[in-house]
Amino acid sequence: MASNSAIFWFRRDLRLTDNAALFTALNHHERVVCVFIFDPTILTPLPRDDRRVAFIWRSLSSLKRRLRAHGSDLVVAVDHPAAAICRLARTFGVSAVYAAEDYEPDARTRDAAVDEALSAQGSRLELIQDHVLFARDQLLTRTGRPYTVFTPYKRAWLAQLSPEAWQPWQSHALLHKLCPLKEHPLPTLPELGFANTDLEPLGWFAEEDDAQHALAVFATRIDQYHQQRDFPALNGTSRLSPHLRFGTLSIRAAIALASETSGPGASAWLNELIWREFYQQLLWHFPHAAETSFRSAYRQLPFPNRQDWFDAWREGRTGYPLVDAAMRQLRQTGWMHNRLRMVTASFLVKDLLIDWRWGERHFARWLMDFDLAANNGGWQWAASTGCDAQPWFRIFNPVTQSKRFDPDGQFIRQFVPELAPCSNKDIHAPWLSHRLPGHYPPPLVDHARQREEALTLFQQRP
Ligand SMILES: Cc1cc2nc3c(=O)[nH]c(=O)nc-3n(C[C@H](O)[C@H](O)[C@H](O)COP(=O)(O)OP(=O)(O)OC[C@H]3O[C@@H](n4cnc5c(N)ncnc54)[C@H](O)[C@@H]3O)c2cc1C
Incomplete structure (x- = not known):
């Protein structure tokens, strides 16, 4: 050669x-x-x-x-x-x-x-x-430090953005320079020690043409993204996350679509792609966050960490329908809607008082799109331990979230079929109706009480 x-x-x-x-x-x-x-x-x-x-x-x-x-x-x-x-x-x-x-x-x-x-x-x-579009050191504050707050990072990111940044690399045009080779074997999944899992019924197609196709399909509904993105029963988001994770789709192709389309849907989607970049550069600059709380004040919080509550959470039997539907969606499909990642993460940390790292590991086990930077960033955001996280005293109410983002219980019915007979009104808090349907459990904890416990626990930080 x-x-x-x-x-x-x-x-x-x-x-x-x-x-x-x-x-x-x-x-x-x-x-x-x-x-x-x-x-x-x-x-x-x-x-x-x-x-x-x-x-x-x-x-x-x-x-x-x-x-x-x-x-x-x-x-x-x-x-x-x-x-x-x-x-x-x-x-x-x-x-x-x-x-x-x-x-x-x-x-x-x-x-x-x-x-x-x-x-x-x-x-x-x-x-x-x-x-990523902008590498680790390409966007720094005026004093040469990494950004730790999203909004100024986003401002700097947008100021740097120009059409040149998302131009595709013409790798395809140079493939004639590939080295001629005789055939090399690709070990089968069983030879690698894994099962021949069928992904297509779950909607996962792993080729780069599939990713391009999924992007083109999403382009036809990007206009509604800002209105639909928070409702898990709707097909409102792109579901491109595994493709962006494994690179079957380039980030430049996604940013090209978001930038070349006008309107509030495209700019809301671009905002999410910038969150992705924000968490990537954070992980580069602050690799300790992969192991422990980004903020040192939150490293010693005395979480009781009840194993039986953790098991109920991960198996989708907390008695809170939206949380359970989301946790079952994760295991059944390998994906969970963003709104529900926020709700279930908040529930684990602030209702069940379990260390966010337990939840982070569970998501890492099951998410098709598992990405250390985004997962860690999302968990630390929900647990209020990260940079630019939600304040620790802001705690999601799982019933209010359910009524707001799954008003007819359509998503809940899909993943918690035992609640299908409930009325649209009862489905968010079925224990308040006369009789719990099927084998559905009563609520594991009382949200109002746990909220107070969480506030007390977080006040114990130094
Ligand atoms: C607790 C928690 C854990 C998460 N874990 C992961 C993870 O392991 N991998 C992952 O890719 N995303 C993660 N996210 C972010 C987000 O939930 C997913 O990216 C999104 O749900 C993927 O679906 P989509 O492709 O339809 O997203 P869309 O809404 O279509 O967004 C487009 C793309 O932007 C990126 N993106 C969107 N939201 C975020 C965000 N908040 N942070 C970083 N990137 C984002 C993703 O690459 C996504 O594919 C997590 C969020 C939370 C709250």
Whole structure:
């Protein structure tokens, strides 16, 4: 192989179109080999039926097909990344390895180890910004510090935005520079130790064409986003989060849609994409938040952490219908509506008085779109322990939220079918009607009382 060759390493950017790191590799080198590494450190703790692994596997098999059509292939290894990348770099005689930058603390440690190992054999790791529009240090306050409050961050972000920022990288146009390869095997899911989970019935399609299609479909209803986004029974949000998480869709394509469409729907959607960027840069600058409360004052709160209450919460049997419907939606479909992520997180911390990190871990187990930055940011926001979080004395009332955002109980009926016979009025607090239907439990706690307990608990911070 030519000495001016490189490896492109797929991670959170599982697409061939508008891929910044792939473009850079193809642009700077005569030949490029595409690789993916299944890291046993990540895979081993996961349950056999983890849907994210199935999603990744489907994306990879689609990438493989496309690379084969260009006379190349996807080289897949199951090994620790430093060992695998160094071995592949030697095998293909490459001078550099390209990958998209990843802000998660474990990924940063991994990449430093890979870079060191590559340097020892005369090669290097080149990390390219792809996952966010504006990188970690691109937006800083006037005093050169990272933003910790969303509104000024958003102002700075919008001031920096120009059409050039969302122009797609023309990686697709350079695919003729892929290295010709004979076929390399892709291990099956069972060979990797996972079940052949069927994602399609749950509405998850993992190819980059599926992501483009989902974006195009959402474009037809983006005008209503600001009016519909808070109602879980409506198909009001984009559901693009797994695609943005795994990079089957580029962030630039999403921002292009939001920016090139006028009206309140598109600007409300752009606002959410900016939240995504806000949490990404926070994780980069404050990696300690991945382990503990962003604000030190909230690190020692004496949460009673009742295991039986936690079990009831995660299994959707708290007796609060909206909370239970949401928790069942998470397990059944791998997704939960944003409004309900806020309601269930608040309920766990402020009604059940359980450490937010327990809930964060549960979401990390089940969410198809699990992303450390967004999940941690969302949990710390709801628990009032994060930067720019909701004030600790503001506590969601799960019944009021239910009446407001699922007024006819349509969403509740879908996931808590035992409450289907309830009237629209009774369904939000069924214990107030004569008889609880079916096996539906009475409320685990009294919200008004727990609210007072939470206020007392939060007052104990130093
Ligand atoms: C407790 C909690 C945990 C969360 N965990 C995650 C997570 O693990 N992964 C994740 O992607 N999002 C998370 N979110 C944010 C948000 O709930 C999801 O991004 C959103 O529900 C995904 O659905 P959608 O694609 O239809 O969103 P849309 O409303 O269509 O928004 C478009 C995109 O913007 C981004 N986005 C939207 N809202 C937020 C937000 N508040 N913070 C960061 N990014 C946002 C997502 O990438 C999303 O796909 C969490 C929120 C809370 C309150």
